[in-house]
Amino acid sequence: MHMSDALLSATVGVTMTAASAGAIGHSIRKITKFEMDEKKIPMMGVMGAFVFAAQMINFTIPVTGSSGHIGGGILLAALLGPYHALITIASVLLIQCLFFADGGLLALGCNIFNMGVLPCLVAYPLIFRPIVRKAMTKKRITAASVLAVVIGLQVGSLAVVLQTQASGITELPFLSFVALMQPIHLAIGAVEGLVTAAVLCFIYQMRSEILESAMRDSSVNGIPVKKVLVILSLAAVLTGGFLSAYASANPDGLEWSIAGVTGEAExxxxxxxxxxxxxIQEKAALLPDYAFKAESAENSMFGDAAETVGTSVSGIAGGLVTMAAAVLTGALISRLKKRRNTEAAA
Structure with missing residues (x-):
């Protein structure tokens, strides 16, 4: 559901960038009030890499000719807490935009809001948490995951429609656009909810304390997380480096909806x-659309396999860069927390 710049006016793009920046600032302020939690930093990095890789796997929606991919907001919030999750998903979307031209630069604020703010700061605390708060079981985790993802994605897809309307995109009339966006993202949300539930139930089986600490916005210091991080790291490499080559080629839900109204996917x-x-984005993108640039592909030693190799390289490189971005952001926030604690003690 990455929006392109063509769907937005400058006013809406800048306004949504300000809204997302405000939400990120709010999250940083919340994080700096907690106790020091050094283990959250590597968790942010590994989970960011995992979500980056998982978003490369488009799954086919039967009958429709469309496809979808997970957003990852609820998954991140359930493991990191809502505020760390928003910082992490923002890192994912920033890397996708700058280095892979996935989502517009003007639309970055909208994409962070729709795929980050809404699931992490709205759907997770209002839907996921109340369901599992009293008794955390696999059944409750599954129900909460599916419901939170579906509702979060429905609100996010509606936000896309409203943002295009506010931008005056006359090619996408409200009723026609929303009539396609909501049902297709309902189907995508159901699949993502089940995937999210499967990952969370697996981690719950290994270390239920991780989900419990995220629920309480408390520290994971003292919780053994190394094994979980190793498994998720390997999963990110496998997903981004190998499984991504088998992703569905069908247009995603947003592109499918646009094509249903206008006849063109973009x-x-x-x-x-x-x-x-x-x-600007074309110059910055090292691997546009998760592939080698056209001139590089033509001169590549990989021949007919250049596209597949480019996708695998994108998955691994993107995961590493996303991990570095999330870890660096977490480290900077940690440093800010230490400085504030020092100033308060003085």
Missing amino acids: LEGDSGLHAMIAG
């Missing part, structure tokens, strides 16, 4: 601003 930005931003 709209073209027609303003000078859109062209300028597209130029």
Whole structure:
């Protein structure tokens, strides 16, 4: 559900960037109030890499000709807590935008809001937490995962429609667009909910304390997490480096909905601003659309396998860069917490 710049006006793009920045700032302030939690930093990195890789796996939605991928917001919130989760998913979306041209640069604020703020700060605390708070069991985790993901994705897809309407995108009339966006993302959300539940139940079986600490916004210091991190790291490598090559080629839910209204999977930005931003993103993207650039692919030693190799390289490299970005962000926040604690003690 990564929005492109062509779906937005500059005003809406800037406004949503400010809203997302405000939510991230709020999350940082919340985190700095907690006790020091050094173990959350590697968890943010590994989970960021895992979600990056998992988002590369588009699964087919039967009959529709569409596909979907997990958003990861609820998964991250259930393991890290809502505030660390928002920082992590924002890192994922930033790397996808800058280095892989997945989602527009002007639309980055919208994508963080729709795929990060809404699931992490709304769906998780209002839906997931109340269901599992009294008694955490696998059945409750499954029910909470499916319900929270479905509702979060329904609200997020509606937000996409409202953002395009506020931007004056006349090619996408409200009723026609929303009539396609909501049902297809309901199906995508059901699949993502089950995937999220499977991962969470697996981790619950290994270390239930991780989910319990996220529920209480408490520290994971003292909880053995090394084994979980090793398994998730290996899963990220396997998913991004190998399984990503077998992702569905069908358009995702957003592209499918746009095509259902306009006949084309993507709209073209027609303003000078859109062209300028597209130029910046094109220069920054090292592996656009998770593949080697056209000129590199033509001269590649891999021949006909260049596309598959490019996808695998993108999955592994992107996961590593995302891990580094999330760890660096966590380390900076940790340093800020230490400074504030020192100043308070003085």
